[in-house]
Amino acid sequence: MNDDLTDNASPRRKQESYDKDLPKGDKASHNSDIRKRIDDLLEKKRLKALLDDVDDWDF
Numbered sequence: 001m002n003d004d005l006t007d008n009a010s011p012r013r014k015q016e017s018y019d020k021d022l023p024k025g026d027k028a029s030h031n032s033d034i035r036k037r038i039d040d041l042l043e044k045k046r047l048k049a050l051l052d053d054v055d056d057w058d059f
Contacts, residue, residue, distance in 0.1 A: 023031055 022028065
């Protein structure tokens, strides 16, 4: 019985390295700061939406 999966398997390719595409130095630090600021704003927006729903709660 033939195993069709191994018969058609392509040879292993060299694993891609994406590290070369990442920014380094000041650009990486700047991107990190911006990403942190975006995350903070999204969290603030999420919390504000939760607090806005407080009016609908029955106490």
